[in-house]
Amino acid sequence: MKKIEAIIQPFKLEEVKEALKAIGIDGMTITEVRGHGRQKGHKETYRGQEYNVDLLPKVKVELVVTDGRFNEVEENVSWTMKFPSGIVASCDTTYGADMEGYYRVHGAKGWLEVDSAFVYEGLRLRADYAGLQLDELNPARDPSQFQAEAEHFSHCIQNRLEPQSPGEEGLRDLRAITEIYRSAGIAI
Numbered sequence: 001m002k003k004i005e006a007i008i009q010p011f012k013l014e015e016v017k018e019a020l021k022a023i024g025i026d027g028m029t030i031t032e033v034r035g036h037g038r039q040k041g042h043k044e045t046y047r048g049q050e051y052n053v054d055l056l057p058k059v060k061v062e063l064v065v066t067d068g069r070f071n072e073v074e075e076n077v078s079w080t081m082k083f084p085s086g087i088v089a090s091c092d093t094t095y096g097a098d099m100e101g102y103y104r105v106h107g108a109k110g111w112l113e114v115d116s117a118f119v120y121e122g123l124r125l126r127a128d129y130a131g132l133q134l135d136e137l138n139p140a141r142d143p144s145q146f147q148a149e150a151e152h153f154s155h156c157i158q159n160r161l162e163p164q165s166p167g168e169e170g171l172r173d174l175r176a177i178t179e180i181y182r183s184a185g186i187a188i
Contacts, residue, residue, distance in 0.1 A: 006061045007033060013059050020063070028063040079180050 008016060013030070020028065034055040044053050081089045101118040105111060112127035112134075123138040156163045181188050 031060040033060045
């Protein structure tokens, strides 16, 4: 089961409802909300006085759907890894739970963490290493990590260059995932 939320312009509501109905989705919750994105609002005049309207009427559509494509995927996985250096990692991941992603490392001399680590703005690194503390907010509104990756890959394709991360890291990740399944007695 997945919850889908979409905020749309009010004039698109009937079109969205019809499109959802055409694929067999009848149940949904509709809420009138206000906000702005690319539109940034507009100016209006009332009794000769001009003012900004920056929170525009929107409609929030919420629905819960089942998606058979993911019936064979474990929603939650936990595992422990021990590296040759003796470092032990305790790991958890979930694909369905509604929770903020975080990255946290604990060591003998300190720790570091990034809460909401998988968003594109508001990243905050906090750490304590041998008594030295760090609390650093990334001031960039949108670091555009994906845009930089896409541009790099496009450049490599156009110029027949090997990318900085040609895929071996992803292959290692898949091998690790395969081993996690194998150690849990699941054949894949």
